[in-house]
Amino acid sequence: MVIGPVNHSCSMKVADQSQCSNRVSGHLCSCSFCGSRKGTAGRWWFTEPPINKLDCDVSVPIQMFHGLSNDFLYSAYKVEVVFRDEIGNQKCGHGTGFFVVNDSGILHFITNRHIVDITYRPADDKDYSKFHLVSLSISGKAKDPQTGLPSLTFASQIIESDLRFSEKVENDIACLANFKIEAERSACSRVDFFIPIGFLATEASFANDLSICDFLAFPGYPEWHDRASKRPILRMGTLSSDPRYSYQYKDQVKGDCLAYEAYSFGGSSGSPVFALQKGLRPGAGIEFDGFRDVLLVGINAGHLTTPGNGAHSGISYLYKSTAIRELLGQESNIKIQKTGAEEVDVAEASTRF
Secondary structure, eight states: OOOSSTTOOOOOOOOOTTTOTTOOTTOEEOHHHHTTOOOOSSSEEOOOOOOOHHIIIIIHHHHTTTOOOGGGGGGOEEEEEEEEOTTOOEEEEEEEEEEEEOTTSOEEEEEOHHHHOTTSSOTTOOOOTTOEEEEEEEEEEEOOTTTOSSOEEEEEEEEEEEEEEOSSTTSOOEEEEEEEEEEOTTOBOOOOOOEEGGGBOOHHIIIIIOOTTOEEEEEEOOTTSBTTTTBOEEEEEEEOSOTTSOOOBTTTBOSSEEEEEOOOOTTOTTOEEEEOOBSOOOBTTBOOTTOBOOEEEEEEEEEEEOTTTOOEEEEEEEEEHHHHHHHHTSOOOEEEEOOSSOOEEHHHHTTOO
């Protein structure tokens, strides 16, 4: 079951500090995901990647064409929520989310508001004002330090967090900040896959670097994700609306929105949406004036249906990365707190290699 309105489709690798030649004391290096992008100093330090097996065997040849290595798939984490009222009635739901590191090097978790706020655009128009969020868990994959493969399970309960919603109520985005987690038994509590803020498209990107027909990709946890090994799957689409303007469809879809042709379904809400690399990456003997690197352009939020029969229209919609950027620097709206659990700071947990 997915909590939210009808038809809701409800960072990266942190290298081993002991082996990374770019190590800065007290910092981590996001080598294979960041590529050549440089970020600001903070808890995660982004710099030129060292040559390693992953880069040689996967990232370099793939990035010649679309810019995504297999690591991008695991930027998506599964979000599971439980709401309960005062007499014990319970509602459960799930979706997708992803970790982003802001300019100060602080880790945040991004998902849709309708996943964590049952009163926000409920699918059945019922009154859920007496329901409260009692459980929020995040699960995904972590890297085996020996093989470098995403074969370990990351699974944690959020036991305390500041919850931020967009000041523009139409933007279906939620941000968890200053959070503490409780790792599930036998699971890894280290965040190996997150998205540096340098990947998030800016206003200038939407004005100058993106256009209709650009290819998009969004990893997530719809019904058809790999349930046996608990891995996300990736779907693709193309940008349908003019990225220089916000898209609106009646009162159902408005805010800092874009429409794109893709099939998102229940469980995909909260998926990060990437614009694929455009053109060949410049290098030895290669020149391409129209090259554009991979960008995170937004967060998937749902799809539109065909009037009459309710079938999927083939059009999904996302909220822009510029709205996500605003949330990363915003003051928190709500405090989530669960008592009686051993508190583990995610920032500390992520440094245990």
